[in-house]
Amino acid sequence: xxxxxxxxxxxxxxxxxxxxxxxxxxxxxxxxxxxxxxxxxxxxxxxxxxxxxxxxxxxxxxxxxxxxxxxxxxxxxxxxxxxxxxxxxxxxxxxxxxxxxxxxxxxxxxxxxxxxxxxxxxxxxxxxxxxxxxxxxxxxxxxxxxxxxxxxxxxxxxxxxxxxxxxxxxxxxxxxxxxxxxxxxxxxxxxxxxxxxxxxxxxxxxxxxxxxxxxxxxxxxxxxxxxxxxxxxxxxxxxxxxxxxxxxxxxxxxxxxxxxxxxxxxxxxxxxxxxxxxxxxxxxxxxxxxxxxxxxxxxxxxxxxxxxxxxxxxxxxxxxxxxxxxxxxxxxxxxxxxxxxxxxxxxxxxxxxxxxxxxxxxxxxxxxxxxxxxxxxxxxxxxxxxxxxxxxxxxxxxxxxxxxxxxxxxxxxxxxxxxxxxxxxxxxxxxxxxxxxxxxxxxxxxxxxxxxxxxxxxxxxxxxxxxxxxxxxxxxxxxxxxxxxxxxxxxxxxxxxxxxxxxxxxxxxxxxxxxxxxxxxxxxxxxxxxxxxxxxxxxxxxxxx
Numbered sequence: 434x435x436x437x438x439x440x441x442x443x444x445x446x447x448x449x450x451x452x453x454x455x456x457x458x459x460x461x462x463x464x465x466x467x468x469x470x471x472x473x474x475x476x477x478x479x480x481x482x483x484x485x486x487x488x489x490x491x492x493x494x495x496x497x498x499x500x501x502x503x504x505x506x507x508x509x510x511x512x513x514x515x516x517x518x519x520x521x522x523x524x525x526x527x528x529x530x531x532x533x534x535x536x537x538x539x540x541x542x543x544x545x546x547x548x549x550x551x552x553x554x555x556x557x558x559x560x561x562x563x564x565x566x567x568x569x570x571x572x573x574x575x576x577x578x579x580x581x582x583x584x585x586x587x588x589x590x591x592x593x594x595x596x597x598x599x600x601x602x603x604x605x606x607x608x609x610x611x612x613x614x615x616x617x618x619x620x621x622x623x624x625x626x627x628x629x630x631x632x633x634x635x636x637x638x639x640x641x642x643x644x645x646x647x648x649x650x651x652x653x654x655x656x657x658x659x660x661x662x663x664x665x666x667x668x669x670x671x672x673x674x675x676x677x678x679x680x681x682x683x684x685x686x687x688x689x690x691x692x693x694x695x696x697x698x699x700x701x702x703x704x705x706x707x708x709x710x711x712x713x714x715x716x717x718x719x720x721x722x723x724x725x726x727x728x729x730x731x732x733x734x735x736x737x738x739x740x741x742x743x744x745x746x747x748x749x750x751x752x753x754x755x756x757x758x759x760x761x762x763x764x765x766x767x768x769x770x771x772x773x774x775x776x777x778x779x780x781x782x783x784x785x786x787x788x789x790x791x792x793x794x795x796x797x798x799x800x801x802x803x804x805x806x807x808x809x810x811x812x813x814x815x816x817x818x819x820x821x822x823x824x825x826x827x828x829x830x831x832x833x834x835x836x837x838x839x840x841x842x843x844x845x846x847x848x849x850x851x852x853x854x855x856x857x858x859x860x861x862x863x864x865x866x867x868x869x870x871x872x873x874x875x876x877x878x879x880x881x882x883x884x885x886x887x888x889x890x891x892x893x894x895x896x897x898x899x900x901x902x903x904x905x906x907x908x909x910x911x912x913x914x915x916x917x918x919x920x921x922x923x924x925x926x927x928x929x930x931x932x933x934x935x936x937x938x939x940x941x942x943x944x945x946x947x948x949x950x951x952x953x954x955x956x957x958x959x960x961x962x963x964x965x966x967x968x969x970x971x972x973x974x975x976x977x978x
Contacts, residue, residue: 820949
């Protein structure tokens with residue numbers, strides 16, 4: 434694959450723009466210009482039926498694949514009808530009619546979803562869970578095909594899968610035994626599309642994206658008459674960031690109470706990101722919070738000088754060291770004596786397996802990419818990021834940090850291939866359309882400002898506000914010990930520091946798994962995840978009646 438530098442891409446874009454302008458100037462008159470192509474027509478929803486054996490029972494379900502169109506603002510959204518078109522005699526309709534080029538019409542997002550409804554169930558008796566991945570920029574193909582949908586991609590645990598044909602099976606751990614499910618793709622991914630003027634700017638940002646999801650949920654529960662159903666959010670990775678903001682919008686702007694928010698591989702505070710920690714000198718917390726994941730990974734790959742008998746007691750020891758002696762050493766900065774530095778480096782070696790000389794050279798501060806590159810360097814292997822149980826050949830033995838993620842390379846083709854086959858073959862949707870597993874940002878950028886704040890993104894206050902304004906809202910935190918993208922101890926730290934009263938701390942539960950970022954790629958972890966989430970829904974559903 435050819436990759437252009439940012440400068441080259443900008444120059445190419447400039448050439449294309451200038452050429453286009455020149456072509457327009459050469460046109461003899463406006464009438465000779467080609468008529469702009471209309472926006473692609475919406476494909477109709479597709480409804481199919483199926484069954485899945487999960488939770489010890491056979492569940493017959495109705496599946497709906499389709500899109501729901503949302504506006505870029507509340508006012509704009511209110512002017513759209515159920516079909517996503519502007520209602521007659523509204524400003525949106527007038528603006529669309531006045532625009533000769535669809536690209537100049539008000540921006541809207543056609544968001545693709547697949548919903549699974551248990552047949553013959555009353556809406557008020559049946560919880561509904563809205564599920565999405567993160568990125569930002571990812572579709573929800575991963576959760577759809579890996580976690581709770583009726584079908585499940587078979588993976589070989591921590592090894593790279595063989596090529597196609599891949600295997601798709603009945604998902605024994607589908608969550609359909611306790612809840613209806615709605616898998617939602619982010620605006621601009623899946624079969625969804627952005628349309629209108631400045632469409633990327635209108636939807637690609639922390640607040641813009643969260644409002645789009647909140648509008649989608651409001652439109653969905655209206656379309657399917659689910660206003661009186663118990664409601665849950667389930668987000669993974671950046672999807673947890675999204676859930677924090679969306680929960681606050683639903684609770685406090687749309688008067689939609691949630692029964693629960695389920696978080697998988699959480700990140701609220703982006704200043705704790707271990708990937709870029711070394712580029713933010715003076716902020717040492719990321720190194721402390723990632724240390725338990727380093728230790729778990731070294732334990733898994735048998736790289737520790739003294740292998741502990743069990744993982745979890747070992748991790749508790751590492752956590753105490755990370756927040757105690759290690760934190761004290763880092764806080765001293767250049768005042769740390771050479772002797773103290775040597776002592777801490779030796780302890781880090783015992784917890785991470787990394788060479789003492791490397792730890793000293795890194796000034797006791799190892800980034801996520803540095804750890805992935807160096808843990809198995811003696812075997813010319815790179816350790817995974819999303820799931821550190823995975824390993825793959827090192828691309829450049831002389832590189833300072835990992836240059837790819839072996840876990841992502843190992844399973845991505847199977848997930849994308851099987852979904853493309855499944856959605857067309859069984860859900861009867863997408864014929865002639867392209868499914869986008871991730872957004873094509875191109876020259877567009879994700880706006881990380883939240884509530885106008887240009888400083889490091891932190892959405893902790895959003896979920897805290899949702900919990901305070903709805904003190905019956907329950908939160909479930911799930912994470913993998915082998916997740917280096919969003920370390921589990923970072924999530925624990927974030928939630929223990931939410932600005933909530935002590936009385937609400939009991940509303941949060943924590944569940945950890947011997948897996949990675951996508952805990953569901955390991956069958957044993959998926960089973961536990963299903964059972965724990967099912968129990969969470971049953972308890973919160975009953976407790977709110």
